Amino acid sequence: MARCGLDSPLSVVPWAAALLLVLSVERALALPEICIQCPGSVQNLSEVALYCNQTPGLMMHARCCLNWKGTIMGLDLQNCSLKDPGPYFPQAHTAIIIDLQANSLQGDLANTFRGFTQLQTLILPQDVNCPGGINAWDTVTFYINSQTCQEQRNLCNSTGDPEMCPENGSCAPDGPGLFQCVCAEGFHGYKCMRQGSFSLLMFFGILGSTTLSISTLLWGTQRRKAKAS
Template sequence: MAEPLAAARGRFAPPRPSPLPGGAHPGAASERGGAAGSGAVASLLLLLLLLLLPPGAGGTPPRLCGSCPGPPRNGSVVAQFCASRADSELWGRCCVGRGSGRQHLLGLDLSSCSLRALPSAFSEAAAAVVLDLTENPLAALPDGSFLGFTQLQQLVVPLSVPCPGGSGAWEEVTTYGSGRLCQGQRNPCNGSEELVPLCPENAACAPDGPGFSQCLCAGPFHGYKCLRQGAFPVPLFCSVLGTVTAALSLALWGTQRRHAAGP
């Protein structure tokens, strides 16, 4: 009886995995699953990249360009300005650098758009050189509407609306028809000493729009009142932030795991 048992042990082998329906092998299925998982990860990364791209990247026109139907009206300061530059073109209600996108917006014509207030995306036109807001039932413009519009040199507003920053913020203010032309933005840092803002010792005054100025730290100073010297410690900041994030993630993971393992 010993010999048959020994022979039986010698012939024993572990069961072979049975093929999947259709004759496919489980290994092939896992390979296809891995490929599908890799494709899903790639798609997710592409979606995140598109979401992280700034609006207007890739030549997309700014939203303001289509906020009002039709092209700029004939004879507007925007149309004249765009026609005088060989490197610019009309794009909806905008004058943009030829072949460029949002970051190269040069002019914006929002005349006759029935505006009672400035559009919510008006700050997108901060790089504009010319702006036309005539033929609109606009009330007085809120303070700070043109904060950051440092390149603006020609602005036309309805007669009921004063030039932003007051007439002292412009080289010339004229009226014609139903519009008021504010031309030649002045640098508030070049005015009298009473008007120039008092900046810290290691900072200098810089224009920040019609009637606005700001204090910018001179390198290598930074921080509150420009009292800190040297470059910002990016590696130290990132390492501390990464450590704190990892610790919080581990703590949350452990807490959730204990909850999941409980009754």
């Protein structure tokens, strides 16, 4: 009968299983909070799961579809009893597809998706408008219990307004129906009108002198009150 010592191949199996378990736990603990804020697993036929399974290099972990770097490429929060996406939702700003159907979402979601520039498919409850309105998407499809907003439009390309950003700034997408003006290199400040690099030394110098002036004024006021009493 073969011995099962430390050098035996049979003894390696429990150690390997334990190592895999530890690695799995560590990986689970490292998941972004948005991926685990909703209990339960994703349905195999969900749009996010289908996208994740059909795209090479992606894998479902809890409620998120992640690439090998751990970047969120898809998020499935359907049927999570949500009234709003929650404080961790910005963690999914890299997602290409998000499913929020079967939730009692309330309020305007426009600013909720600020920074979600990669989002191309968003599934919502039927009574919730696509963020940015229908003009922010190429296609909006209505179903019995949900609606799908697809192909986010680049507002900078579709507006046709040359004065959207100042002369020394350029328009950059910032989510569905949203944009931001980015100052050209060497410009900063209001409407990108100030030229040169922003001096932190000058900023803290002004802040320090202002604080000193206010402190001196308050000290003088207190002394006058003390003498008067």
